[in-house]
Each structure stands twice: as structure tokens, then as C-alpha cells.
Amino acid sequence: MGKIKLKIDGREFSAEKDEYVLDIAKREGFEIPTYCHNDQVSREARCRLCVVEARWQEGGHSRIVTSCLYPADEGLMVETNSEQVRLVRRVVLELLLARTPEAKGLAELAAEYGVGKNRFGADTDFGKCILCGLCVRTCREVVGVEALGFRMRGVLKQVGPAFAEPSSVCIGCGACYFVCPTGHIIMTEKGDERKIWGRTFKMEKCSKCGRYFAPKYQLEWINSQTGVAMDRLSLCQDCK
Amino acid sequence: MKINSLADLESVKSKALAASAAMEKTVIVCGGTGCLSYGSAELASALERKIKDRKLNAKVMLKMSGCHGFCERGPIVVIEPDKIYYQRVGRRDKEKAAEELVETTLVQGKVVESFLYSDPVTKERMIDYYKIPFYAKQKRIALRNSGHINPADIDDYIATGGYAALVKALAMKPEAVIEEIKKSNLRGRGGGGYPTGRKWESTRKAEGPVKYIICNGDEGDPGAFMDRSIMEGDPHTVLEGMVIAAYAIAKGKAPAHGFIYVRHEYPLAVKNLTKAIEQAREHGLLGKNILNSGFDFDLRINRGGGAFVCGESSALMRSLEGRVGEPRAKYVHATEKGLWDQPTNLNNVETYACLPEIIVKGADWFASIGTKGSKGTKVFSLVGKVNNTGLVEVPMGIPLREIVFDIGGGIRKGKKFKAVQTGGPSGGVIPDSMIDLPVDFDELTRVGSMMGSGGLIVMDEEDCMVDVAYYFVKFLEEESCGKCVPCREGLRRMRQIFDRITTGNGNPDDMVMLEELCTAMKLGSLCGLGQTAANPVMSTINYFRSEYEAHIKDKKCPAGVCKALIAYMIDPESCTGCQLCVKNCPSGAIKGVKKKPHTIDKEICIKCGVCYDVCKFDSVKRK
Ligand SMILES: Cc1cc2nc3c(=O)[nH]c(=O)nc-3n(C[C@H](O)[C@H](O)[C@H](O)COP(=O)(O)O)c2cc1C
Ligand code: SF4
Ligand code: SF4
Ligand code: FES
Ligand code: FES
Numbered sequence: 001m002g003k004i005k006l007k008i009d010g011r012e013f014s015a016e017k018d019e020y021v022l023d024i025a026k027r028e029g030f031e032i033p034t035y036c037h038n039d040q041v042s043r044e045a046r047c048r049l050c051v052v053e054a055r056w057q058e059g060g061h062s063r064i065v066t067s068c069l070y071p072a073d074e075g076l077m078v079e080t081n082s083e084q085v086r087l088v089r090r091v092v093l094e095l096l097l098a099r100t101p102e103a104k105g106l107a108e109l110a111a112e113y114g115v116g117k118n119r120f121g122a123d124t125d126f127g128k129c130i131l132c133g134l135c136v137r138t139c140r141e142v143v144g145v146e147a148l149g150f151r152m153r154g155v156l157k158q159v160g161p162a163f164a165e166p167s168s169v170c171i172g173c174g175a176c177y178f179v180c181p182t183g184h185i186i187m188t189e190k191g192d193e194r195k196i197w198g199r200t201f202k203m204e205k206c207s208k209c210g211r212y213f214a215p216k217y218q219l220e221w222i223n224s225q226t227g228v229a230m231d232r233l234s235l236c237q238d239c240k
Numbered sequence: 241m242k243i244n245s246l247a248d249l250e251s252v253k254s255k256a257l258a259a260s261a262a263m264e265k266t267v268i269v270c271g272g273t274g275c276l277s278y279g280s281a282e283l284a285s286a287l288e289r290k291i292k293d294r295k296l297n298a299k300v301m302l303k304m305s306g307c308h309g310f311c312e313r314g315p316i317v318v319i320e321p322d323k324i325y326y327q328r329v330g331r332r333d334k335e336k337a338a339e340e341l342v343e344t345t346l347v348q349g350k351v352v353e354s355f356l357y358s359d360p361v362t363k364e365r366m367i368d369y370y371k372i373p374f375y376a377k378q379k380r381i382a383l384r385n386s387g388h389i390n391p392a393d394i395d396d397y398i399a400t401g402g403y404a405a406l407v408k409a410l411a412m413k414p415e416a417v418i419e420e421i422k423k424s425n426l427r428g429r430g431g432g433g434y435p436t437g438r439k440w441e442s443t444r445k446a447e448g449p450v451k452y453i454i455c456n457g458d459e460g461d462p463g464a465f466m467d468r469s470i471m472e473g474d475p476h477t478v479l480e481g482m483v484i485a486a487y488a489i490a491k492g493k494a495p496a497h498g499f500i501y502v503r504h505e506y507p508l509a510v511k512n513l514t515k516a517i518e519q520a521r522e523h524g525l526l527g528k529n530i531l532n533s534g535f536d537f538d539l540r541i542n543r544g545g546g547a548f549v550c551g552e553s554s555a556l557m558r559s560l561e562g563r564v565g566e567p568r569a570k571y572v573h574a575t576e577k578g579l580w581d582q583p584t585n586l587n588n589v590e591t592y593a594c595l596p597e598i599i600v601k602g603a604d605w606f607a608s609i610g611t612k613g614s615k616g617t618k619v620f621s622l623v624g625k626v627n628n629t630g631l632v633e634v635p636m637g638i639p640l641r642e643i644v645f646d647i648g649g650g651i652r653k654g655k656k657f658k659a660v661q662t663g664g665p666s667g668g669v670i671p672d673s674m675i676d677l678p679v680d681f682d683e684l685t686r687v688g689s690m691m692g693s694g695g696l697i698v699m700d701e702e703d704c705m706v707d708v709a710y711y712f713v714k715f716l717e718e719e720s721c722g723k724c725v726p727c728r729e730g731l732r733r734m735r736q737i738f739d740r741i742t743t744g745n746g747n748p749d750d751m752v753m754l755e756e757l758c759t760a761m762k763l764g765s766l767c768g769l770g771q772t773a774a775n776p777v778m779s780t781i782n783y784f785r786s787e788y789e790a791h792i793k794d795k796k797c798p799a800g801v802c803k804a805l806i807a808y809m810i811d812p813e814s815c816t817g818c819q820l821c822v823k824n825c826p827s828g829a830i831k832g833v834k835k836k837p838h839t840i841d842k843e844i845c846i847k848c849g850v851c852y853d854v855c856k857f858d859s860v861k862r863k
Contacts, residue, residue, distance in 0.1 A: 045569050048725050048764045064763040069569045084763055088726070091760035095729035119753055120733045131722065150564065150722075153547065155732045157722035 006076040015072050022050055022067035030080050033089065033109060035096075035181055036132035037068045041141045045069045046133055047096075051088045053079040064088060089113050094120065096130050103128040103182035128184035131157055135176035135185060143175050144225070147197070161197050172201035172215035206236035213237070242524035244532040246407045249398065256399035264299040265346060266320040267291075270387065271304035272472060273465075273508055274311025280304075283315050283330050286338035296346055303396070306473015306512075308387035309631030310374055313357065318369060318387070319345060325369040326355035360627040360649055374628045377646050379609065381617045382429070382466075382593040383633045386473030391512045394519040397476040403525055405596035409484045410533045417488040418444065421595070424603035425615040430456055430551075430588030431666065431692050431768070433614070433681040439585060442575035443489045446583035453486045453537075454560070454579065454586040455500040457509065458544045458551035461664030461693045462715060466619040466631055467589035471502065471509035474593065475516035479539075481592030483530065484599060486537040489585050498539025499579075501556055504546040513541055548665075548719035552767050553586045555721065566723045567767035588693075590619055610636030614680035618691065624660075624698035625652050637678040640670065644698055655700040659783070663692025665712045665719075666772035668779025669705060688779040690772065704801035705784040706791050710738040712776035720769060726761045727770025733757060734777065743804040746792040754781065800862045803847045807863050810851075812837035815859040821851035 004017045008025055015024045020043070025032055035047035045066040054070060055062040055077050064084055079085065093110040098120035100106065131150075136159060139148045147170035151158045161167035172194055177187040187196040194201045194215055201215035213236035223230050243249050260266060269275075269284040284304055291300050308316050313327035324345065330337025337355075344352045356365040357372050366372050389396040397403070409417050422437030443451065455478060459467040471478060482498050490496040502510050517539070520526040528536045542560055549555050550565040557579045559565040578584025594616060598606045607615045614636040623629045626648030634643060640660065644650070651657050659669045662679075668689035670677060677683055681691050699708070717731040734757055740746045758774035765771045781788060790796045797805040810821075810830075815837040822830045822838065829845040832838030840851070840860075852860040 044723070045766060046724050048766070051764055065571065066569065066766075070571050087756070088760050088764035091730070091756060092725050092764060095725055095733065098733070099729055119749065120736070130725070131728070152722075153549075154720040154722040155717060155728055157728065 004072060004074040004076075006072050006074070006078070008078050009080055017073055018071040020068060021052060021054075021065075021070045021072050021076075021078055024072055025052075025067060025078070025080060032067055032080055034068060035130060036134060038134055038138070038179060040179075041134065041137040043068050044133055044137070046131065048092050049089055051085055053082045053085050086113060090115060094118065097122075099123050099126050100128045100130055100182065100184075103130055103184070106130075106182065128182040129159055130182055130184075131159060132181060133159070134179045134181065135159060138175050138179045143171070143173055145169050145171055145221075147171075148176060166198035170197055170199055171218040171221045172196055172199065173218050204234065206239055207231070207234040208239040209236060211236055241522075242532075243403070244524065246404075249403055249407055252395060252398050253401075256395040260301060260399070263301040265322070266301045266303065267341075267346070268303055268305045268318040268320065268388065270306070270308055270314060270316040270318075271391075272307025272311065272314075272386075272469060274307060275314035275316055276508075278314040278331060279334060280315035283317070283334045283338060286330075286334045287317075287341065290338045290342040291346070294342055294347060296342070300346055303390045303393075305388060306386040306391050307469040307631065309383065309469070309633075310628070311631075312629050316387075317341065317355070323369045324351060324367055325357060325372060326352065327357050329355050373649060374630065374632070374647055377638070377642055378633050379617050379635045380633045381597050381606075381609075382470060382477075382590045382619055383474075383631065384597065385477060386469055389474065391473050391475055392515055394476060394516065394523060397474070401600065402476055402596070403480055405599035406480050406483055406525065407531060409487055409599050410531055410535060414444065414488045414490070417484065417599070420603045421488070421598065422603075424598045424606040426591065426594055426598060426606065427614060427681060428588055429590035429594070429618065429694070431663075431690070433691060436587060436591055439575060439587070440485060440488050442573065443583050443585040444491055446576045448582045449494055450582050451486075451489055451491075451494055451496045452579045452582055452584040453482055453489065453496055453498040453539070454556070454584060455482055455498070455539075455589060455592055456551060456553065456556060456586055457500055457502040457506070457589045458556060459503050459506075459589075459693065460548035460551040460719075461695050463623050463697070464621045464664060464693045464695050466621060466694055468503070468506050468509055469619075469631055470589050470593050471500075471506065472512050475509075475513045476520065477593045477596060478513070478589055479516055479520050479526065481587075481595035482539060483526065483537055484595050485585060485587065485592065487535055489583075490535070490537070496537050498537060499560055500539060500541045501544055501550075501560065502541055503551075504544045510541055510543065517541070547721070548715075549721045549767070549769055552769060554767070556586070557584065566721050567769075569766060590694075611678060611680045611682075613682045618679075618694055620662075620694045620696040622648055622696050622698070624696075625655065625700040625703070626650065626698045627652055634679070636680040639675075640677045640679055641675045643679065643696065644675070648698060651698070651700050655702065657698070658701050658703055659699045659705065661689075661697040661699065661708060661776070662695060663690035663775070664695040665692075665716050666690050666768065666775055667692045667695065668775040669699075669708060669783060670779075671783040688775065688782060690775060702799055702801070704797050704799035705780040705787050706738070706741060706797070707799075707801045709776045709780040710735075710742055713738055713773070716769065716773045720773075721767075724764075724766040724770060726764040727766070727773065730757045730761045730765075730770070731773060741788065741791050742797075742802040744791070744795040748792060750792065751781070751788060800849075806847060807842060808840050808845060808847065808849070808852060809861050809863065810838050810840055811859045811861055812839075814857050816857055818856070820854050820856065821860060824850045824854045826850065 033049045035049050050067045052067045053062045054065045090113040094115045097110045101122045136148045140146050147167040177185045192203045203212035204216045206213045219233045315329045317326040317329045358365045418440050426436045427433040486496040527538050545559045550559045552567045555565040555567040574584045617633050619633045628649040659671050661669045713734050717735045720727045722728040737750045758778050762774045817835040827846045829841045
């Protein structure tokens with residue numbers, strides 16, 4: 001560790017050595033779009049939207065890198081909005097928009113990068129999923145269950161429970177639903193039931209306010225994992 | 241028996257040499273995958289029987305070797321010490337061929353004319369292995385033993401000088417071994433061409449409780465089989481190279497472990513490597529206290545996962561860890577955090593195979609071969625429209641012309657040379673105007689192609705450059721791991737654009753889109769697959785733009801390949817009505833009365849081109 005100095009768009013900042021460029025840039029108020037990054041989970045650099053142009057010498061050879069994973073070091077110079085950066089982002093956004101025209105926020109972001117009419121034609125068979133993998137990582141790393149994963153390779157890649165069947169390990173917590181940036185994951189609640197990924201969960205009422213707040217199965221699972229007593233788990237977030 | 245010293249090694253060597261010197265002749269039957277498929281194993285047993293029948297056992301040694309690279313001419317049989325090169329031996333009748341060979345060559349001491357190689361152009365028959373044009377301009381370092389030794393016999397390897405490099409290296413300081421490799425300027429043969437010595441140095445410097453040494457034998461490029469040939473034909477070379485690398489990289493108490501990651505479809509390579517590992521362990525060349533030096537290193541074989549992308553170093557490591565074979569960003573190098581996040585050195589099979597020779601003959605010797613930036617040799621898999629196809633190892637910097645016209649024997653059927661494609665899916669095409677290009681890492685990159693793993697496809701006037709790019713785009717679309725957006729989505733869109741262009745539905749905007757996709761994929765993809773996927777497309781656009789335009793504007797395929805854009809018709813003037821085409825047409829599309837001009841019904845014609853190929857009067861026209 002230790003402090004280092006780097007330049008972002010010509011201005012000098014200090015940061016920890018090996019701190020990720022995206023984190024430094026965000027802290028200093030730079031706008032860098034991201035679609036597969038979230039502070040709670042590990043980084044995989046799937047979407048390629050956070051690209052920046054990095055060089056180590058003034059006027060020297062530059063490289064396009066993903067800022068979410070690029071470690072900073074003394075003397076690094078990054079440009080967050082160069083011509084090449086904008087080109088990669090524009091093409092990535094146009095490709096994503098062609099894949100999932102309905103994905104939340106995508107059309108607006110694409111428009112910012114000058115994507116107008118979609119030259120590739122629009123797909124209809126991918127829902128809103130851009131395969132960012134945030135749901136998979138959240139389920140595994142935050143929730144601690146491995147109910148979700150990728151299936152198949154390449155253009156056929158899909159996300160969801162194993163074998164595309166309702167998962168027996170899913171606890172119905174809905175973390176994936178909340179983390180999904182595009183609104184692909186469908187979670188519905190009606191009365192005392194929650195439906196997600198093809199499974200139906202019975203909901204528990206908050207013992208204080210009486211609102212349905214979490215699947216019974218989830219509470220039992222937390223109880224079995226942490227040993228926290230069921231009655232202490234029976235309060236919703238607001239009433240705790 | 242354990243080998244504990246140079247003296248021990250020398251004694252094994254001299255015993256093995258004496259055994260073969262006691263023989264008058266050695267008959268070497270090729271046991272590589274290509275020749276085996278032509279029945280070389282049956283040929284060898286027929287030979288064994290005949291040799292016994294004629295009571296020649298005491299004078300003639302029979303052994304099976306690895307591949308000679310000229311597999312299309314299999315089964316290959318070589319007679320030493322006379323250097324007689326026999327090809328296509330007993331393709332039809334093994335018994336008869338064995339009889340002839342034993343009677344004529346072993347008993348009477350004469351050559352069997354019909355087994356000799358005859359030049360496709362001059363028709364001259366040749367006896368001497370090394371005078372055959374396919375071999376004359378080759379220089380074999382990585383392939384030095386393949387075809388000559390029995391891969392299942394460690395003594396045979398030792399007899400040719402095997403494991404002498406290991407003895408020499410273990411007597412050096414590890415830093416000195418690294419210095420030697422750095423001085424040789426050896427660059428990785430797996431595709432990227434990264435300096436091997438520098439990689440070792442970083443791995444040596446990196447701190448960790450354990451270090452890993454990996455051999456990449458995944459070999460996924462379509463048509464490439466040099467790594468298979470080496471693993472099958474000379475497995476000990478790979479092991480020796482890996483032990484030398486491990487010794488150079490290991491530091492202090494941190495143990496080093498090795499893995500050989502072998503492509504799923506290579507059972508013979510696995511078999512021969514497994515045997516070699518056992519023998520090396522028995523001889524004290526692997527395992528604890530190697531050569532009584534106190535140095536420990538052992539390795540094991542892993543079968544590949546079957547996906548092309550698993551040959552990419554970071555995906556390979558994930559696959560070895562038992563995870564999904566997806567590449568990951570390499571901003572932190574594998575030399576520091578590789579397999580299980582420990583310092584890891586990964587090299588290609590051919591890279592390891594060069595090492596023993598460099599240690600024995602010295603860095604200066606190696607660096608005296610090749611060009612300024614690329615030293616030594618490179619094995620190419622020469623295929624396509626040349627007369628001689630196969631594996632060839634040539635000095636770096638050799639003019640492309642010599643590969644195509646001397647070693648390859650020129651273009652088949654006297655057609656016109658058009659281009660070569662090098663580097664497989666990550667490479668590009670090089671047009672005929674650059675036929676004198678010196679072939680090395682930097683020159684290939686400079687002209688928009690790549691060395692890659694050494695694929696070299698020769699193309700003639702009947703190859704369509706749009707179709708070539710389309711082929712690689714389709715291949716890569718299927719092989720993309722799908723992790724990152726530019727590669728996954730970009731390749732799919734590129735393929736759709738090619739679907740259109742090759743069926744006459746392209747429009748001028750398609751070229752703009754292709755070029756933009758190429759740039760974005762090159763800059764923005766996560767791993768080498770996506771970053772280089774643009775090469776086949778960009779290079780064909782750069783050198784053959786007019787061919788793209790013909791497809792898009794005129795809806796024509798000038799090379800006559802893209803089926804939707806061509807039609808076959810019969811010229812009524814020259815058609816003699818011989819009916820040969822009628823007999824050969826698989827769809828019954830050709831109508832006509834004997835001795836009268838014929839016609840092709842366009843509705844029924846499936847455009848297979850058989851009539852075009854069979855017509856003796858050039859009356860079938862393709863438009
Ligand atoms: C998609 C892809 C596939 C690859 N496949 C292979 C392979 O089959 N064999 C190989 O040795 N290298 C392959 N490589 C290159 C490796 O990532 C790596 O650079 C190489 O094995 C390093 O060894 P070297 O330094 O000895 O060349 C591939 C790279 C990419 C991007
Ligand atoms: S479902 Fe949502 S979170 Fe999961 S991969 Fe798709 S877009 Fe990302
Ligand atoms: S470039 Fe292609 S193969 Fe490589 S990580 Fe991206 S999607 Fe996977
Ligand atoms: S946020 Fe960095 S690649 Fe997606
Ligand atoms: S297998 Fe015999 S020459 Fe290649």
C-alpha cells in the first residue's frame with residue numbers, strides 16, 4: 001500500500017497504490033458509466049462500459065482498460081472520455097441496446113453516447129438481461145447461496161438457476177431482483193406469496209407492523225446459518 | 241534405474257547407442273496420429289513378422305516413432321542409417337508392402353521405387369530424406385526428435401542427447417539459467433510471442449508459498465497440430481523443458497508443481513506423456529531429489545475442457561481450478577497471481593520443446609538463427625492449396641515464398657496464388673503482393689496478421705476472401721466464452737452482417753459497421769480472443785476491399801465460392817454432349833440429348849460445382 005499520485009483527465013490526485021481507477025475517479029467526481037459493477041461484490045469486468053484510456057508516459061502508447069479493475073500506481077495517466085473511450089462505449093451500448101431494447105436505463109445512456117437508430121436490429125428473445133452477472137455474484141457472495149449461475153457459452157449464455165429449473169437452494173430473498181440493473185428479474189408479490197425464478201414462497205408478517213416482509217424460508221435459513229432466534233428475525237427492516 | 245549424475249546419463253546413452261550400432265539397419269515406422277489412421281500399426285506388425293521370417297532380427301531393429309510432419313503421405317517408413325524415405329507404404333496392402341520392403345531393401349539392399357517420393361511438378365523420384373524439398377529448407381529444433389526416436393522409450397531420447405540439458409541446467413545457478421534464456425531471446429510459441437526469459441524472471445521474483453509451472457497443450461486453432469506432434473512424438477522434451485523452467489523459477493523453500501493441460505481430443509498425446517512421466521520418475525528425472533541435486537519437482541496431466549477459449553492462459557488456469565473456463569483481466573499478471581492466485585509460469589508446448597537445445601547448444605547458437613526480433617525457428621501447419629501440406633519447422637525470417645513454393649511445392653493444379661492466412665482465428669490474410677515477406681512475429685503483426693500458433697493456409701484464385709473472414713467469424717462466434725459484451729455481441733452481429741453480404745443482401749453501411757465493430761472489439765474486449773477477432777475481417781477488408789464491394793454492390797462472388805451469388809451454366813458452343821456432367825450431378829439438374837449441347841436447370845441445381853470440376857471441355861461456366 002502507500003500513497004501514489006495519478007492524473008485523471010489532466011488533473012492530479014492522490015490515491016492508495018493499487019486502488020481501482022474507477023473508485024478513485026468516482027470519489028473525485030468523474031462520471032464513468034458502469035453496468036456490471038457494484039460495491040458489494042467482486043469485479044469481473046463483463047460489460048466493458050467503464051473503459052478508460054491509460055498511459056504511463058506523456059504522449060506515450062496508450063491502452064484501453066476497464067477502470068473497475070485497473071489498479072492505480074504512481075504516474076498513471078487516465079482519460080475518462082477520449083475518442084477511443086467514447087467509441088468503445090458507444091459500440092457496447094449499441095450492441096446492448098440491440099440485444100435488450102427494453103433494459104432499464106439503457107436507451108437513455110445509449111442516447112448520451114450518440115446511439116440513435118439501432119443499426120443491428122432489435123432482439124426479442126433475451127428479455128432485459130445483459131449478462132452483467134451481478135445477480136450471480138450477489139447471490140453467491142452477499143447472500144451466501146449459489147442459486148444462480150451462467151449456463152452455456154458465448155452467444156447462447158444465459159443466467160438463472162441451474163438447468164433453468166426452479167432452484168432448490170434459492171431462499172427467495174430477492175437480492176438478485178434488487179441488484180439487477182436492467183429490471184430483467186421478475187419478482188411478484190400477492191397476498192402472502194412471493195414468486196421469483198419459478199418458485200413460490202410463503203411470506204411472513206412483521207410481528208410489529210403486520211406487513212408481509214420476507215419469505216418464511218429465508219428467515220428459517222438465516223436462523224439455521226446464524227443461530228439468531230426466529231422471534232428476533234420476525235421484525236421487518238422498518239420496525240427493527 | 242536412477243540417474244544421479246552426468247556419468248550415469250552418459251552410461252545410459254552409450255549403452256543405447258551401442259545397441260543400435262550393433263544393428264545393420266533400423267526401420268522406423270511412423271506411429272503419429274496421421275500415419276496410424278493409414279494403418280501404420282498393422283504395417284509395423286507385418287514388418288515385424290517378415291523380419292522374423294527372414295531371420296533378420298539380429299541385424300535389423302524395428303521401431304515406431306512420432307510424426308514426420310508429412311502426414312498426407314503416410315504411412316511413412318524411414319530406413320537408417322541410409323536415410324531412405326518411404327511414403328504411402330502399403331496404403332492398400334500392408335502384407336504386400338512389408339514383403340516388398342523386407343525383400344528388396346533389407347535383403348537385397350535396393351530401394352523400392354514405388355515407395356519413393358516423387359516431386360509433384362518434376363516427377364523426379366527421391367530417396368534421401370533430407371533432399372526432399374518438403375524437408376530441405378526446414379530447420380528442426382522443436383521437432384528435432386519427432387520421427388526419429390521411439391517416444392515410448394526414454395533410452396532412445398537419452399541416446400539423442402536427451403536430459404543432458406537438465407544435467408547442465410541443474411549445475412548452473414537458477415539465475416544463470418534465466419539469463420541464458422533471456423539471452424537466447426526465445427519468445428513464446430503459443431501465440432503472443434512474449435519473451436520467455438522475462439516471464440520466468442517475473443515468476444521467480446514473485447513471492448508465494450508455492451509456484452506453478454504449466455504447459456499449455458490445449459491447441460485449439462483449427463488445423464494446427466504441432467503441439468500434438470511434439471507431445472506424441474517427443475514427450476520427454478516437454479518434460480525436460482518443464483523441469484528446467486521449474487528449476488529456474490523455484491526459490492527458497494517454495495515448492496513447485498507442474499501441470500500439462502492437454503487438449504481433450506488428444507488421447508495418444510496423453511498416453512505417450514503418461515508413459516514418459518512414469519519413466520522419468522523411475523530414472524530420477526522427475527519427483528524428489530532430481531538427479532541427486534536436492535531439487536524436487538513433479539507434474540501431472542490434466543485433460544482440457546474442450547473449449548477453444550480454455551487455451552487462453554487465464555481461462556486455462558480457471559479450468560485447472562475446476563471453475564468455468566472464462567478468461568479474466570490480466571492487469572495483475574499470472575506470474576504474480578495465477579493458478580489459485582499463486583505465482584505461475586505458463587508456456588506453450590513448442591516453447592518448452594526449444595529449451596533443452598538452447599541450454600545444450602547455448603543462447604548464442606539459438607540467437608544466431610532467425611531475425612532481429614524473432615530468434616530460432618517456428619513450426620507451421622502448412623495447409624490449403626499447396627502441393628505439399630503438413631508440419632514444417634523453419635527458421636524465423638524465412639521468406640513466405642520459400643514456404644509456399646519450395647517447401648509447399650507451389651499451388652495445386654497450376655492455379656494462381658492469391659493469399660496466405662496465418663495465425664488461425666486471431667490472424668489475418670497476407671496478399672500475393674507480399675509473397676517475399678520475411679516470416680517472423682513482428683513482420684506478421686506489422687502487415688495485420690499474427691504468428692498465432694502457426695497456422696498457415698495457402699489460398700488460390702478460387703478462395704473468396706469474404707468467405708475466409710466469414711469462416712473465422714463463425715468459428716469465433718461459437719467459441720466466444722460470452723463473458724464480455726464486445727466479443728459476445730460483436731461477433732454475433734458481425735456474423736449476421738456476413739450472412740447478408742455472402743447472400744447478396746449486403747449494403748454499403750455494412751462495411752462501416754464491420755469496421756466499427758472491429759475497432760471496438762479490438763480495444764474493448766477482455767481477452768485475446770475478442771481483441772484479435774477483428775484481424776481476419778480487417779485484413780481481408782484492407783487487402784481485398786474490392787471483393788467485398790463486388791459482393792455488396794454487384795451481388796457477385798468473384799472467386800465463385802458464395803453459393804447464393806453464383807450460377808452454373810453450360811456453354812452451348814463448346815459442349816460436346818458427352819454427358820459426363822449428367823452422370824455426376826447429384827441433383828439431376830442437367831438435361832440434354834447425347835452429342836447435343838446440355839443445359840442446367842437453375843431451379844434444381846444445388847451449386848455443388850461437380851459439373852464444373854468434371855467437364856473435360858471447360859464448357860461449364862460459373863458466373
Ligand atoms: C482464445 C485464445 C486461445 C489460445 N489458445 C492457446 C493454445 O491452444 N495453446 C497455447 O499454447 N496458447 C494459446 N493461447 C495463448 C495463451 O494465452 C498464452 O499466451 C500462451 O500459451 C503462453 O505461452 P508462450 O509464452 O510459451 O507462448 C491462446 C490465447 C487465446 C486468446
Ligand atoms: S438478470 Fe440482471 S443482474 Fe442478472 S445478469 Fe441479467 S442483467 Fe445482470
Ligand atoms: S473477449 Fe470473448 S472470449 Fe474473451 S472474455 Fe470476452 S467474451 Fe470471453
Ligand atoms: S463496470 Fe467495469 S466492465 Fe462493467
Ligand atoms: S503421422 Fe506420420 S508423418 Fe505425421
